[in-house]
Amino acid sequence: MKTFAYKDIADMPVNERPRERFAARGVNVLSDVELLALMLGSGSGKKNVNRLAVELLRVVENSGDDVNLDDLVAINGIGLARAAMISASLEFARRRLRPARRKIGQPSDVIPLLTHWADRPQEHFLVLSLNGAHEVIRIRVISQGILDRTVVHPREVFVDPLRDRAAAIVCAHNHPSGNKDPSSEDKKLTKQLRQSGDLLGIPLLDHIIFTEEGYFSFLESGIV
Structure with missing residues (x-):
């Protein structure tokens, strides 16, 4: 902001x-x-x-x-x-104008829905609930953190997608520093979310880190 x-x-x-x-x-x-x-x-x-x-x-x-x-x-x-x-x-x-029914086929399809969070001075962690056709049901801010870190637990990530009857989710968070590279905490959280999603039957399709200059996709990088 x-x-x-x-x-x-x-x-x-x-x-x-x-x-x-x-x-x-x-x-x-x-x-x-x-x-x-x-x-x-x-x-x-x-x-x-x-x-x-x-x-x-x-x-x-x-x-x-x-x-x-x-x-x-x-x-x-x-x-x-x-x-x-x-x-x-x-x-x-x-x-x-809502993003509902916006179909997500690749990471770049998500970015236009996230850009207005890119300039925030704190990290915001967002979850997109998707239906079986990978169309957006809802986008929610799950957590807002300090300058370079936000604390997220898998239960907070999946509670609303469960209510949405979502078929899958995409997670995203901004890096106020402008550095798109994932931290060790980002990698650990992505692994936890992927495992939790598999257990719940709501797979994590991607985790995206975005800034005002670009983005990093765990899917495109072969991590998810």
């Missing part, structure tokens, strides 16, 4: 402001926080719009598809009108 997130937009250089960056370079260059800041439009009281956007992003990521009005109104600075607007926007995205 970029450091700009806690600044007042008025204090930022004009060419770094979300609206001006959007106009100059297009929506794809904006981070999640910047997108939410544009959606919110302004802050509230002593809380600037970027700080409000950071808090909103945390709620959305923690709630996933289950975010509701109560979750949103609980954020200081978001009233009923804003909460309704945000809920409507999320529902529209789910109906029209």
Whole structure:
């Protein structure tokens, strides 16, 4: 999450402001926080719009598809009108743009679904539940860690895919350092997840490490 997130937009250089960056370079260059800041439009009281956007992003990521009005109104600075607007926007995205039914045939098919986590300053561990046709059912953030490490247990990885009746999973996590190479812990975890998936009948198809510059696939490297 970029450091700009806690600044007042008025204090930022004009060419770094979300609206001006959007106009100059297009929506794809904006981070999640910047997108939410544009959606919110302004802050509230002593809380600037970027700080409000950071808090909103945390709620959305923690709630996933289950975010509701109560979750949103609980954020200081978001009233009923804003909460309704945000809920409507999320529902529209789910109906029209959600990754469900996106078929995963190779590791590169996963990357467009992950890129908006690549610039986070902490590791995020994600799990994609897939159906029998290898179409995406859900994407979830399972764990958020410190700068260069996140702690994940196989039971946390498989509990939701079991509820989804998933036929397989793909796991992924970002490396804030920019180094795509897997650590010894990454290799150990991948082995544990592969063994657990085989026991549960929900095989691990791949584990992907991604950065803003590229990715590493355990499948492509012959480790999975």
